[in-house]
Amino acid sequence: MKRSEFIRSLGLGSGALMAVYCMGALTSCAKEDTPQPTNTNTPIINPSTGKVDFTLDLTLTANKGLTTSGGFLYNGDVIVAKVKSGNFIALSKICTHQGTTVVYQKDSDDIYCPNHGSMYDITGKVTQTPAPAPLKMYQTSFNTTTMQLRVFEN
Ligand code: FES
Structure with missing residues (x-):
């Protein structure tokens, strides 16, 4: 048939x-289960350096979450958040325990792993085990005129 x-x-x-x-x-x-939009239009690795280096346009709807304190999103393996103070942070989104994607918690200003409960502060430092190591932290630079947020590593 x-x-x-x-x-x-x-x-x-x-x-x-x-x-x-x-x-x-x-x-x-x-x-x-991704709580915030992921910007899939931005290459996250600079091909000439092999390092994380991308820019998010905060005028785009996909990135609007970062215009409010407590908002966050993922781009590749990076979690980017606008923390309580209004500053931007960027960390590896991969829990150092077993690789689960972490989330930013605006109420406590912490990074949380939903798998086994590890907690990190906004610098990536472990504040609750079982995570054995900190999250890698990236640099951020925000242009308030153009609303461009650059995330990069040195
Ligand atoms: S994978 Fe994150 S705490 Fe286990």
Whole structure:
């Protein structure tokens, strides 16, 4: 039996199949556990240095979370947050215990790993084990005129 004959035998037209497919795609998106938008348009590694170096345009909707204290997002393996003081921080998002993605908690101004409860302060220092090492910290530079936030490592 040909594929088209099989599909016809199920009584499904191409529109019905597309609807089923799209529902599956939407369900997948709804299961995303990333709490803030991820900027996927920005290369995060400078090809000439091999180091993290990217710029987020805070006028873009995808990056609006960083215009308010307590907001954060991920770009590649970096978590970028606007902390309580209004400053920006950028750290590795990869928990040093077993690699789970950490989250920024605006109420406590901490970085938290939901897997086993490790906590880090906003400099990446471990404040609650089992994490064995700090999160790598990156430099940030914000241009208030252009609303461009650069994240980089020296
Ligand atoms: S993976 Fe983060 S605490 Fe275990």
